[in-house]
Amino acid sequence: MKVVLPDNSELELPDGASALDAARAIGPKLAEQAVLARVDGRPQDLRLPLADGDHIQLLTTRDTQDPDALYVLRHSSAHLLAEAVRRLYPGVKVAIGPPIENGFYYDFDFPEPIREEDLERIEAEVRRELAEGRSWTREEISREQARDRFLAEEEPYKVELVDTAEGDISLYTQGDFTDLCRGPHLQDSKPIKAFKLTGLAGAYWRGDSSKPQLTRIYGTAFYSQADLDAHLHQLEEARRRDHRRLGVELDLFHLDDISPGSPFWHPKGQVIWNELEALRKRENAKRGWLEVQTPLIYDQRLWELSGHWEKYREHMFLIPEPDRTFSIKPMNCPGHMWLYNSRLHSYRDLPLRYAEAAPLHRNELAGTLHGLTRVRKVTQDDGHCFCTRDQIEDEIFACLDHAMFLYDLFGLGARFELSTRPENRLGTDEEWDFTEGALKAALERRGLAYEINEGDGAFYGPKIDLHMEDALGRAWQVGTIQLDYGQPQRLGCTYMSAENTEETPYLIHRALFGSFERFIGILTEHFAGDFPFWLAPVQVRVLPVGESHGDASLTLAGRLQDAGYRAEVGEPNETIGKRIRDAELEKIPVTIVYGDKESDESLAVRLRGGEQLTLGLVDLLTKLATL
RNA sequence: GCCGGAGUAGCUCAGCUGGUAGAGCAAACGCCUUGUAAGCGUUAGGCCGAGGGUUCGAGUCCCUCCUCCGGCUCCA
Numbered sequence: 001m002k003v004v005l006p007d008n009s010e011l012e013l014p015d016g017a018s019a020l021d022a023a024r025a026i027g028p029k030l031a032e033q034a035v036l037a038r039v040d041g042r043p044q045d046l047r048l049p050l051a052d053g054d055h056i057q058l059l060t061t062r063d064t065q066d067p068d069a070l071y072v073l074r075h076s077s078a079h080l081l082a083e084a085v086r087r088l089y090p091g092v093k094v095a096i097g098p099p100i101e102n103g104f105y106y107d108f109d110f111p112e113p114i115r116e117e118d119l120e121r122i123e124a125e126v127r128r129e130l131a132e133g134r135s136w137t138r139e140e141i142s143r144e145q146a147r148d149r150f151l152a153e154e155e156p157y158k159v160e161l162v163d164t165a166e167g168d169i170s171l172y173t174q175g176d177f178t179d180l181c182r183g184p185h186l187q188d189s190k191p192i193k194a195f196k197l198t199g200l201a202g203a204y205w206r207g208d209s210s211k212p213q214l215t216r217i218y219g220t221a222f223y224s225q226a227d228l229d230a231h232l233h234q235l236e237e238a239r240r241r242d243h244r245r246l247g248v249e250l251d252l253f254h255l256d257d258i259s260p261g262s263p264f265w266h267p268k269g270q271v272i273w274n275e276l277e278a279l280r281k282r283e284n285a286k287r288g289w290l291e292v293q294t295p296l297i298y299d300q301r302l303w304e305l306s307g308h309w310e311k312y313r314e315h316m317f318l319i320p321e322p323d324r325t326f327s328i329k330p331m332n333c334p335g336h337m338w339l340y341n342s343r344l345h346s347y348r349d350l351p352l353r354y355a356e357a358a359p360l361h362r363n364e365l366a367g368t369l370h371g372l373t374r375v376r377k378v379t380q381d382d383g384h385c386f387c388t389r390d391q392i393e394d395e396i397f398a399c400l401d402h403a404m405f406l407y408d409l410f411g412l413g414a415r416f417e418l419s420t421r422p423e424n425r426l427g428t429d430e431e432w433d434f435t436e437g438a439l440k441a442a443l444e445r446r447g448l449a450y451e452i453n454e455g456d457g458a459f460y461g462p463k464i465d466l467h468m469e470d471a472l473g474r475a476w477q478v479g480t481i482q483l484d485y486g487q488p489q490r491l492g493c494t495y496m497s498a499e500n501t502e503e504t505p506y507l508i509h510r511a512l513f514g515s516f517e518r519f520i521g522i523l524t525e526h527f528a529g530d531f532p533f534w535l536a537p538v539q540v541r542v543l544p545v546g547e548s549h550g551d552a553s554l555t556l557a558g559r560l561q562d563a564g565y566r567a568e569v570g571e572p573n574e575t576i577g578k579r580i581r582d583a584e585l586e587k588i589p590v591t592i593v594y595g596d597k598e599s600d601e602s603l604a605v606r607l608r609g610g611e612q613l614t615l616g617l618v619d620l621l622t623k624l625a626t627l
Numbered sequence: 628g629c630c631g632g633a634g635u636a637g638c639u640c641a642g643c644u645g646g647u648a649g650a651g652c653a654a655a656c657g658c659c660u661u662g663u664a665a666g667c668g669u670u671a672g673g674c675c676g677a678g679g680g681u682u683c684g685a686g687u688c689c690c691u692c693c694u695c696c697g698g699c700u701c702c703a
Contacts, residue, residue, distance in 0.1 A: 105698095116632065201698030202630020209700045213630055216698070244696095248638075257676075257694055315702095360703090365628050366694085368701060378703060465703095477703060514703040546660045572660070581664035595662060606663060 001052035013050070020046040020187070023058050033060035035186050036072045043068040045184035047138050061191045064223035074099035076174075076186040077126075077195055077221035078106045080134060083177035084125035085217070089114070094179070095157040095205060095214050102231065103220030107203055109157070110215050119197045119217070126195055134174040135188035143169055146180065157205065194228035195221045243524035244371040250529055250587065252520075252537070253372070261369045261376030263517060268537035271566065272520055275535050276513065279406075280357060280381045287402055289355040289383055294335035296358065297326040305491055306334040315362045328361045333484075333509060336384040337491040345495040350505060351387035351395055357516070358382070372521030373476055379516040385508040386493065392435065392483065395508055396442035396464070399481045403466060403512045404446070412526060415467045415475070416448050419456035426460055426486045435483050436462045460486030466512075468522055476522060478514035483507075530608065533589045533627035540567040540624070541588050543579050545595030547572055553594045556603075556617070563621055580606065589627060592620075 002010045003022060013022055019037030023030045023046070037044045038057040050056060063069040078097035085092055085108055097106030141149075143162060146169040150158035158180050162169060165180075172181045174189070186192075196219060203216040222228045239245070247253045252269030255261075265273060284291065297319060303309040308316065312330060319326040329335060336354045345352070360378045368374055387395050407414050418439055421432045439462050443450050450464070457463055466479035484507040497503045513519035523531070533539060540560050544553040553569045560567035570579055576593060583591045591606040598604055600617040607613070615623060 113631075199697060200631055203699045204629075207700075209629070213699075215630070218698080255695085260694065362702085365701070367628065367630095367699085369695090374702070380703065480703065511703065518703060543663090545662060548660085574661080575659090575666055576662050578665055579661090579663090584664055591663080593662060597662080604662080610663080612663070 001050070003050050004053070004055045006055075006057045015052075016049045018047050018049055019044065019056055019058060022050065022056060026058075030058060030060065033062065033191075034058045035061060035063075035069055035191055036184055038068065043072065043184055045138060046187060048184075061223055064227055069223075071099040072184050072186055073191060073223060074104040074221050075181075075184070076136065076189065077192055077219065078104040079136075079172065079174060079177065079179055079181070079185070080126050080129050080189065080192070080195075081106050081122070081197070081217060081219060082108075082179060083134075083175050084122055084129060086177060088122060088125055093155055093157055096161070097179075103198060103218060105203075105216050105218045107205070107214040107216045109212065114200070114215060116200055119200060122217070123195070123197045123219075126197075129175060130189055130192055130195060133189055136172050136174045136185040138170060138172055138183060138185070140168050140170050145169075146171070149178075150180065191223055192221050193223055194225045195219065196228060241525045241528045242371075243373075243521040246524050246529040247372070247521075249585075250524075250537075252524070255371070259377075260366070261364060261374075263372060263375065263377070269520070271537040272523075272531065272535050273516055276516060276519065277357065279409075280355075280513070283402060283405065284355045284383070287398065288351075289353040292336070292339060292354045292356050294332065294339055294356060294358065295329075297328050298335065300325045300327065302334050302338065303327055306337075306487060307490060308334065315364065317361050317363055329358070330360050330362045332356055332358055332360065332380070332382045333384055333487060333507070334491065337488060337493050337507070340386055340493055341491065345386075345505075347388060347495055347497050347503075349386075350495060351385050351391050353383060353385045355381075355383040372517045372524075375515075375517045377517070380511040381513045381516065383508075383510045385510065386488070386495075386505040387508065388495075388503070389434070389506060392506055392508070393438040393442050393445075396439055396481060396483070397445055399508065399510045399512070400442055400446045400448060400464070403479050403481075404448075406512055407466075407468075410523060410526065410532075412468055412522075414478070416443060416450035417453050417456075417465045417467065418443065418450050419453040419458075419463045419465065421462065422455045422457050422459060424459050425457075431485070432462070435485075439464055439481075439483065458482060458484070460484045466514075476514075476518060478519060478522065479512040480509070480514065482509040484509060529587050531587070533624075536587070536589050537566070538568055538586065538588050539565045540590040540592065541570050541583050542567065542592045542594055543570045543576065543583070544572045545576060545593060549594050549596075549598075552598070556592065556594060556600075559617065560621075560624070563624070565624060584608065584610075590624065 001015050002012055004010055011022060011025060013025060019039070020031060020034065023034045034046055036059040037046050038059060039050065039054050059066055059069040075098065078099065082094050082097055086094065089110060091111040093109035095107035095109065097104065146162045147159060150162060161180055169180065170182060171178050172183060172185050197217060198220055199218040201216045201218065202213050205211040205214055220231065222231065247269070250268065251266050252272065253263040253265050255263055281291065300309065303316070308330070316330050317328045319328065339354065340352070357379055360380060362376055362378055364374065364376050369376070385395050420436050443464065461483035463480060463482035465477050467475045468478050469475050485504065488507045489504050493505055494502045495505050542553040542557045544550050550572065557567040557569045580591060587608060589608045593604045593606065603615055603617065603620055605613040605615050605620060
């Protein structure tokens, strides 16, 4: 048989030859360094037989940054971890251990809980394995054999995996550890040049909170120590950008025991909030969204009608009164529909777009709160568009366009996910075909790539989620665009059609920042606190060299304020060096030192980062306008 | 909510096997009047997360709760 190499040359091999055989045919060095094959673009274990005509590529220990090469390295590292843990902790049950984005984990069921300190011991054991060297062998056996084998080893999780596995069962063995595993794996442990355990956490078996909780050990591995160092450095950088840290350092906000999950916004943080709010209003006005204001608390009856009472009550803050129970709103939609229903509507009114950035309260589980990115007081840049079936695609398109305008403004990259019909749903298949089709068409018309989350839509309609990643590489949902026919029906929203029939409008729920809280958190990390000039809480600080320069400095700051900038004068009670340093640490974009040498004709301007300019006042104003 | 870890001054942290609570930065005050990333001195600052227990004595040991951190689940 023949296989095709990356340079399109053909290699003649005996039938049933593996990628490793192919490597040997090319050269012994390659065979030694090979870690993984890519066959027709898909990663495949070196030991598996190739088929005639396969396009193969051999990844080696030199492909240190290739995601597939790292995956196989880390997958094998996870098996080494499991081997070490089984040796050190007799009676432990092993669950699963896959590679992940920046490393790997392995889930165990320990007879006794272990602690962070134990990681050192485990890591040492893995190092011992690495020093000894391990090689992996692969075997394929029947399901029954696999079942018997793991039953004999008293590995109930493996037995369960065998029972639910599809296709043939493959096993990988290294040292005295055999794992049920699809692979692929390394030939041996030599390529693992850096190994580190990074953390310990609880995780439910199969991600299901009703199943037993296992202990997950996280780790990472690289093809070189330098790569591990670079990775650790990146983690350090992420910590430096952490919005929870920067929020306190830059005096933007703080969180307090007295109201968990609800930030206190300090004056400087509120400046950023206000700028985003102004942006929100400006763009909404341009795009035909009408600002409204609806109540914060509603009678239980409304939530019963909307379905929240049934589906969402555990997340709602209730206010029991003697004669009736109120709830603080966790979402704006019911209020907006109630507003819509306050009068009769004609098809001529549609699309009708209501916008409101009201504070919402959601009683999130205590363990899920996280800085600004997961809070209990949520302020969405919310909008609800009532429209006809024919208007859906254009309206979704407009929302996507609006979202991209905002994200581009900040240089943020977004990822789009289309969630389609779930198992439990309202509406006919024809209906879902149509609405999913409309969302797809809008995404494609706007030229946006998207992934599809099959079955992840809400029970009342499909949705498009917009994700961004924070400095630690965690993906956060920011915006969401959801199509809804069920709630308008439940609340009895109607309009009169051109044919004089009563129809139910479709409702598009839409938030583009997502929430101000989370969005500001992400922006803080994205910019590492160096907010763009228009968002900077203090834009210009004038530093008088001595007390005699105070009046001139005040005059200058006043002129800048008149021109619309947030300018202030610093106290002259420290050395200039110290005050420059403070301004840098506060990340103020423009600092002006004002002393004997300065005048309206000649100002000593320092930009954030250290660049210095000498500008007259007129040129300074021109310059500020470009920042 | 679940698993693991942690809560000491505004911030970052020290405080061993129980014996009257400490540093740096920040702050206030004073001196210096400063020229592009830290001038000098003085002072003040703590119910050691909350409640209970063990003990002659608890920041330190035990229990419960709260909050925070890393995850799981959930989610904007």
